[in-house]
Amino acid sequence: MFVVRVQYEVFDAGAEVAKLTESRTDVGAVTTFIGLVRDFNERPDVQALTLEHYPGMTEHQLDLIANQAAERWPLLGVSIIHRVGRLAPGDPIVFVAVASAHRQDGFEACHFIMDYLKTKAPFWKKEHTASGDYWVSSRSSDQQAAERWEIEHD
């Protein structure tokens, strides 16, 4: 029911969604999120970015996040795929899909997974721009978004 992958190559969102619903008729909603590389971030003219991760721990953390989501909402399937290596603006970078009986659970779980992934999965981005390379700083807004789920849960 959980698919967690870290890979260099591009993912096929359609095929991943198809896997979640294959040979079952109890899924009423598949909610997906796809993150792409922007050409502007801390500086304009981002030419590329390089994603580093912590092999072993990354998969462990993503699996943990998927399990936490399944504890909070009645889910029928979760896929989390994150790319690493060098990516160009416009490239897909992360894929999250949640299968559930009803849309509300799917929307919330998908949102939760992305908020947790942003603050708890060991990935780091280095941006390459015309004016030089730099490691991307974390945002306090991402931290606050993740903390929101902890408050609501209590």
Add this chain to the structure above:
Amino acid sequence: MTQFTHLDAKGQAHMVDVSAKAITSRTATASASVRMNLATLELILSGGHAKGDVLATARIAGIQAAKRTPDLIPLCHPLMLSKVSVELTPDASLPGIRIQATCKLSGQTGVEMEALTAASVAALTLYDMCKAVDKTMLIGDLRVLEKRGGKSGDWCAEDSALHQNSVLSPSLPDSSLSDSALQVRFFAELREQLKQDEIAVSLKELELAGYPFTVAGLCQWLSQHQQELAPILNRAGLMVAVNHKMVDQTAVIQSGDEVAFFPPVTGG
């Protein structure tokens, strides 16, 4: 004591005359390993590598190399090999690829140099195929595992290790870490600032210096011991993981643990 056969009475290098030796069936097996990032191994296994099938290419390279051994090793006899096999086995515990090469012939001299050459070149080819995604790969464990036939008879690394009480073992454990060692890793910006991704820390030293076996104790000892680490370990938002689990400064550490320090994460 056994003499070097490639040196004559005057100590000069020469090729051994094997004309009078009996023709017997001889086999030799050698091994090597290539350690790499887990992501590199995954890329090889998924078949997603830009250069194509990495393992098949390395296997063919190893077989070709065995046939060219006398061109490379000065005093090696040219041999009519009757069989060369190269096996590559992915091993997530390295993580990396284990290589085993076996050479066979009916002849008058042994084939361990051919097996070693095959294993070496298969390892070098793996490096060549994957260097674009991982420059930190480590080639190691190159050795003869077994030798059969010929005047000196059968020989096996495992038996030999037992008899001589040698520290060698056929499946070499992670030799960089002793019992009381911690593996300390750094990622992303921290790794770049330090210009290294990993250090080994002895818990005995920590104990002798009176620091507690916690993440906080380790940070204090490291800052004291290696000054360039102090600003890194004191940076705002520093994250710590022990054995792949996110922890805080109070977490207890013990020998064999993998402790990782990294900046706030920025994926997604």
